[in-house]
Amino acid sequence: AISWQHPEEQLKYWQHDFSKPTLEEPMELFTDVMEKSVQVHRRKYLGHQTTPTLPVTVLSGALISLLNQGMGVYEMGMVGNTLEKILTEDLAQTLGYSAEASGFVTSGGSLGNLTALLAARAAVTKVWRKGYEEGLKPAVLVSDEAHYCIDRAARIMGFGDEGIIKVPVNDRFQLRTELLEEYYQKAVADGRQVICVVGCAGTTSTGSYDDLETIADFCKQYSIWFHVDGAHGAPAAFSTHYKYLVKGIEQADSVVVDYHKMMMTPSLSTALIFKRGSDAY
Numbered sequence: 001a002i003s004w005q006h007p008e009e010q011l012k013y014w015q016h017d018f019s020k021p022t023l024e025e026p027m028e029l030f031t032d033v034m035e036k037s038v039q040v041h042r043r044k045y046l047g048h049q050t051t052p053t054l055p056v057t058v059l060s061g062a063l064i065s066l067l068n069q070g071m072g073v074y075e076m077g078m079v080g081n082t083l084e085k086i087l088t089e090d091l092a093q094t095l096g097y098s099a100e101a102s103g104f105v106t107s108g109g110s111l112g113n114l115t116a117l118l119a120a121r122a123a124v125t126k127v128w129r130k131g132y133e134e135g136l137k138p139a140v141l142v143s144d145e146a147h148y149c150i151d152r153a154a155r156i157m158g159f160g161d162e163g164i165i166k167v168p169v170n171d172r173f174q175l176r177t178e179l180l181e182e183y184y185q186k187a188v189a190d191g192r193q194v195i196c197v198v199g200c201a202g203t204t205s206t207g208s209y210d211d212l213e214t215i216a217d218f219c220k221q222y223s224i225w226f227h228v229d230g231a232h233g234a235p236a237a238f239s240t241h242y243k244y245l246v247k248g249i250e251q252a253d254s255v256v257v258d259y260h261k262m263m264m265t266p267s268l269s270t271a272l273i274f275k276r277g278s279d280a281y
């Protein structure tokens, strides 16, 4: 499923290809691109995180490219904007939310997690309107096993090294919830405002699910935003057999779910769901 090529060789190959006259017959180029890519559609492909896409999504991808609708303004993407609402609300129902929940689609889980943290910060600080006021030092509490994009999102938001507080995991790579209180109190003593706790519903390396119910209780106690990174694992909610893994997810203020991993759509496509739809604004 993969014929690996050194980056230097690959670069040379395509530089040469690029210098050739414009193709009138694109099939040669298409075949070449297919052969040099990872063959996720082949039987021998053993999944990393990106799955083979469902055949119908290949056709819808072509349709979308033809129509080329922007989504930034309603009238530029009337169908897409409407479907976005219906799809995310339907997913919210599957996760166990009430009718108040709603969301939107982002280009990937990394952007979804950043957007969720921005919403959390806007909800519990005045940063959105006033910027960083003297003495404000926001922080997030997150499992040591969380995806690197959470760390990066916090840095993008200006939290710095000390604003990402990593809580150790147990032997099943789940956040040790009994340590939350200690890490929280230490942050407060250091003058930090913990704005959010991030739970993992399927860690990237081991597929471990955090105890979401206990994290939800903790967040309620201190009025902290509870975000769940369910990029890979939240679709367990669709399975009668496995949905116990995401118990408590419906108590999260926000959840990220990648459509392009377990839900077999082309990448990147992610639902960001808010318990209170109005938080999306």
Ligand SMILES: *Cc1c(COP(=O)(O)O)cnc(C)c1O
Pocket (backbone or CB within 6 Å): 049, 107, 108, 109, 110, 111, 147, 149, 202, 203, 204, 229, 230, 231, 232, 258, 268, 270
């Ligand atoms: C894949 C993944 C992400 C990042 O998602 P992208 O869609 O690749 O941006 C975030 N969190 C977890 C747990 C993931 O598995």
